[in-house]
Amino acid sequence: MRGAVIARQVGVLLFALELAPRLAFACSPAIPPPVAVNPALVGSDGAPPVLESVRLDGLERGVYDGCLVHTSFLLVADAWDDRTPSEQLGYRVELLRGEGPQVYDEPMAYMHFLWADDGARPLDVELRVRAVDGAGNESNPIDIRVTDDGDGSEGGCSLARANGGGVSAWLPLLAAAAWRLRRRWR
Numbered sequence: 708m709r710g711a712v713i714a715r716q717v718g719v720l721l722f723a724l725e726l727a728p729r730l731a732f733a734c735s736p737a738i739p740p741p742v743a744v745n746p747a748l749v750g751s752d753g754a755p756p757v758l759e760s761v762r763l764d765g766l767e768r769g770v771y772d773g774c775l776v777h778t779s780f781l782l783v784a785d786a787w788d789d790r791t792p793s794e795q796l797g798y799r800v801e802l803l804r805g806e807g808p809q810v811y812d813e814p815m816a817y818m819h820f821l822w823a824d825d826g827a828r829p830l831d832v833e834l835r836v837r838a839v840d841g842a843g844n845e846s847n848p849i850d851i852r853v854t855d856d857g858d859g860s861e862g863g864c865s866l867a868r869a870n871g872g873g874v875s876a877w878l879p880l881l882a883a884a885a886w887r888l889r890r891r892w893r
Contacts, residue, residue: 769826
C-alpha cells in the first residue's frame with residue numbers, strides 16, 4: 708500500500724516536471740526573408756535590373772551576443788530596375804569559394820550573413836551577387852571577396868540542452884517532496 712502511494716506521488720512529480728516550462732534555443736540566427744516573384748510582371752517585364760556595385764558594410768568577428776559567438780557581415784548593393792523599386796529588389800548570392808556563411812537558392816531581401824564562428828581562424832570567402840527584380844530577371848553578376856586574418860583569440864560557446872532549464876528549476880521541489888516522504892515513513 709505504502710509503495711503504491713509513493714509510486715503515485717513520484718509519478719505525479721515526474722509528470723509535473725514534463726509540464727514545466729523549458730528553456731529553448733533562442734540562438735538561431737534569423738534568415739533573411741526571401742523575395743517572391745510577382746506573377747503579374749513575369750510575362751511583361753523582360754529587362755533585367757542593373758547591379759552597379761556591391762560593397763562590404765561592416766564585418767564583426769567573434770562577437771558574443773549573449774547567446775552564441777558569431778561572425779557577421781553585411782553586403783550593400785547599388786542596383787535599380789525600370790519596373791521594380793530599388794527597395795523591393797532581391798539579391799541572389801552564390802558561394803564561389805571559402806567557408807562560413809550559408810547562402811540560399813532563392814533571392815534574399817537583404818544580404819546579412821551570420822554564422823557561429825569565434826573569429827580566431829582567417830576568413831576568406833568569395834561570393835557572386837546578382838540583383839533580382841519582381842519578374843525574376845537577374846542582373847549582371849558582381850563577385851566580392853570578404854577576408855579577415857582572424858585575431859587569434861580563443862572563443863567558444865556553451866549552450867545548455869533545451870530541456871535542461873525545466874528540470875533544474877524543479878529539483879528543489881523534488882528534493883523537498885522526497886524529504887517530506889521520508890519523514891512520513893518514520
